[in-house]
Amino acid sequence: MFYVAPALAFFIVFVIVPIVQSVRISFYRWDGITAATPVGFSNYVEVFTNPAMREALSHSLVLLFFYAALPVVIGLFLAGLMSRIRIYGLTWFRALLFLPQILSSVVVAVSWRDILAIDGPLNETLRAVGLGSITRAWLGDFGTALPAIGGIGTWVEYGLCMLLFLSGIASIDRSLYEAARLDGAGPIREFVSITLPSLRPQISIALILTITFALRNFDLIWNTTQGGPGTSTAVPSVYIYQDAFQNRLLGEASALAVVLTVLTLVIVGIVQLALRESPDRAPRSTPEPAQAPGKEERNS
Template identity: 55%
Template sequence: MSSRQLLPRRAAPAAAVPEGAVGPAARGRRRQSPRARRRRWLGLAFAAPALIMYGFVVVVPIVQSVSYSFYSWDGVSTARFVGLSNYTAFFTDPELGEALAHVLVLVLFFAGLPILLGLLSAALLGRGKLRGAGLYRWLLFLPQVLTSVVVAVIWKRIYGPNGPLNSALRAVGLGDLARNWLGDFTWALPSLGVIGTWTALGLCMVLFVAGVAAIPNELYEQARLDGASPVKEFLAITLPALRGQLAVALTLTVTGALRAFDLVWVTTQGGPGTSTTTPALLLYRKAFLNPDVGMAAAIGIVLAIICLLVALIITRLSEENA
């Protein structure tokens, strides 16, 4: 045997693959099998009824509302095209401007106070075992299982001239403070705000307590070993960990204040005078009581856009600070 035959053979150089060329195996992986295609179409078939229903119930009314907002129409006579006049009136009408100012006050009561009190409740209930904590949670969450109309009727009786609130004030010698709370020009709006605080507090508390329960105990143990006080533990560990829950609570409560209608309608109907009017209440009046369908549609569209922007801003801020 010659020495040439004993030498190892060199591997043949790999053939250059043109750029963009794809092998048969890769083409097979890219090409969906008939079974996968059938599954995809089957999933769409199952979702089709819900999508069709969503289109009729949500998409079509939105499109119609946008169309109506460009017309002046009382719902009966011939509609007259007015372009952007309804949207211009939204920002120039003094009544709507006053209603938007009322919403800013309601945001403080519907969002600010419930979130602060919810964080306090989470700090007290989330880490330690307090006696009666279950009853406390149940009482705070009770408004969430009641309809808003029931809540409004209950508080309307509480705020009445001879209701429990005034009776309690008279019983402790503060009868001079008793008044018709929902009929007072100064106190009607804050009184509505207190109802919103009571209603939203339970939701915020449940969100924050659940978030605190998910925080690892090791973080708190390490903080205590480092000599951190309960306040520092809350600011350094609890509050940053509740960023997601804060975003959800802010979104729900702020948009709830922007859309406030049922509590206002059942308790004050926007009175006394216009001291408790809200954009949603004006929308109802213009749509059904003094028909101006175009203006009502414009109010609804602007409110929807504002709620969407609020949700996007809160979500963006929470993601940036994550």
């Protein structure tokens, strides 16, 4: 207990106390300077009745597809491919694919903002191959801004998923694949019947990490579009920042933060339940066949 005490104290002071404070402030109208006024649940009512807030929550759910579903699918594909094909310089190749995950979000946002600009490399490439008609300011167009930010998130997250799945594949018993090949199973059948079920824990971890990143994402959006054009890329974290530090509405910001935290926990909990290994699917030991009565006597 003595060795755990410093970490526990750190956790309480910097995690538990701020959470409790945020929940308490969410029941007040407060600008951070003057006296706080109790308002009950009105801040939460504002979160669920304000159309802008509902739109922001819907944007976060859309980004779940780009930040969680797509990276997991791409990571599974790459991991399955690398486990079957001999690639020279595999270590460097994996490091290159994982590089977006370790870059600063601000660096990623600024780089992609330049790439997707109206005169950026992407549009220049499209013009060079005769597709100039589809060029646009990808982050400044109402129809493409949110998918463009989603694509950036996919690029950032798929490397993490790939490495998690590669580590899981490395721990799978090779004899399972050998038995499947003897039974005539092809690569796709092996992946569906052996690899995918064996990666259930890694898939669960990957989804938890990517879902959390998608719902709390702020710096990537703020440094590319700041929620624009209009409110087409606004997410709850943008409104939390604006209410808390620009509009001085700390009660509304705290209420939205609490709702976002609960939403994240609910979605993560659903994912964990869906991917939990059921007891009836757990491997069972095969009982030894019972010896026929009188067999020992006959052998003797």
